[in-house]
Amino acid sequence: MKNRFLLWVPLALFAFFAGLAAYMLTQEKDQFVASTMIGQPLPDFALDPAFAGLPGAAKADFLGGQPRLLNVWASWCLPCIAEAPQLEALKAQGVEIIGIAIRDRPEDVANFLGRYGNPYSRIGSDRISEVQLAIGSSGVPETFVIDAKGVIRYQHIGDIRADDVPVLLAELEKAK
Amino acid sequence: MIRPAVLAALALLAVVLPGPLGAQDTMPPAPYAYQQLDDPKLEAEATALMHTLRCLKCQSQSIADSDAPMAGDMRHQVRSRILAGESPDQIRAWLIARYGDYVSYQPEVNSITWPLFAVPVLVILLVAGVLLRRLGKRRSDGGEAA
Numbered sequence: 001m002k003n004r005f006l007l008w009v010p011l012a013l014f015a016f017f018a019g020l021a022a023y024m025l026t027q028e029k030d031q032f033v034a035s036t037m038i039g040q041p042l043p044d045f046a047l048d049p050a051f052a053g054l055p056g057a058a059k060a061d062f063l064g065g066q067p068r069l070l071n072v073w074a075s076w077c078l079p080c081i082a083e084a085p086q087l088e089a090l091k092a093q094g095v096e097i098i099g100i101a102i103r104d105r106p107e108d109v110a111n112f113l114g115r116y117g118n119p120y121s122r123i124g125s126d127r128i129s130e131v132q133l134a135i136g137s138s139g140v141p142e143t144f145v146i147d148a149k150g151v152i153r154y155q156h157i158g159d160i161r162a163d164d165v166p167v168l169l170a171e172l173e174k175a176k
Numbered sequence: 177m178i179r180p181a182v183l184a185a186l187a188l189l190a191v192v193l194p195g196p197l198g199a200q201d202t203m204p205p206a207p208y209a210y211q212q213l214d215d216p217k218l219e220a221e222a223t224a225l226m227h228t229l230r231c232l233k234c235q236s237q238s239i240a241d242s243d244a245p246m247a248g249d250m251r252h253q254v255r256s257r258i259l260a261g262e263s264p265d266q267i268r269a270w271l272i273a274r275y276g277d278y279v280s281y282q283p284e285v286n287s288i289t290w291p292l293f294a295v296p297v298l299v300i301l302l303v304a305g306v307l308l309r310r311l312g313k314r315r316s317d318g319g320e321a322a
Binding site for chain 1: 206252253273275
């Protein structure tokens with residue numbers, strides 16, 4: 001009697017794993033790789049201007065005053081177009097946004113800003129993703145909250161949607 | 177008569193043209209993305225390390241296997257840091273400090289992953305135990321019968 005019950009155990013196990021696989025296949029997979037630099041100071045860097053219209057960006061530009069946003073983007077990145085109005089909205093709230101343009105050309109940067117607006121105070125040109133790798137960013141666009149001491153406080157991965165704006169404003173407030 | 181055909185052709189062209197322009201940048205790759213180091217010993221060290229690092233864009237490939245621009249930039253970091261005298265372990269640690277264990281494409285035993293390594297060993301021990309008991313029992317049964 002006891003052995004007959006045991007016979008069903010492998011089948012039950014198989015059914016359990018089949019069910020688990022089916023469940024996991026229907027779950028949305030989180031493709032984002034979060035930075036583990038939150039709470040760490042920005043690494044030292046100094047990037048050349050991404051185009052003639054604005055100065056470049058260095059770590060020193062994040063020190064003192066109010067917390068700022070560091071926006072990692074590129075003119076060839078389509079979601080960056082989608083987040084442009086939200087960056088404008090953040091700028092309208094008095095937030096300073098410093099851009100880092102990844103693998104970009106001056107003429108493309110100028111063209112992008114001419115079309116979709118310029119919310120930046122400075123844009124550094126990161127031709128080989130050096131600063132991007134140094135802050136643990138794994139794609140474009142990404143936005144970091146940097147406090148006045150130059151410490152990375154928050155990371156937003158992907159384009160900023162309208163409902164992310166209040167979240168970023170709250171994180172900027174927290175970073176004061 | 178000709179106009180609709182021309183329009184259709186133009187429309188098709190307009191659809192096809194921006195495709196490749198959309199997603200990727202057009203910049204040349206970083207200097208050491210595809211360029212090997214001159215010293216074969218250093219290059220071998222760099223290549224071995226690149227096989228143990230995950231591409232962050234194409235997450236099921238190592239940066240040695242990937243053609244994504246970001247993987248190229250990561251290879252540049254690896255090669256230029258090796259050239260500057262950093263050890264492969266230092267470079268691994270530098271990347272893990274930024275991206276966590278996720279960037280490691282080589283499984284490591286640590287406080288979270290140890291069951292993955294321990295469970296197979298336990299299962300083998302368990303099966304060996306059961307087998308020994310059964311075989312031992314059969315032999316002693318056989319002995320009694322004989």
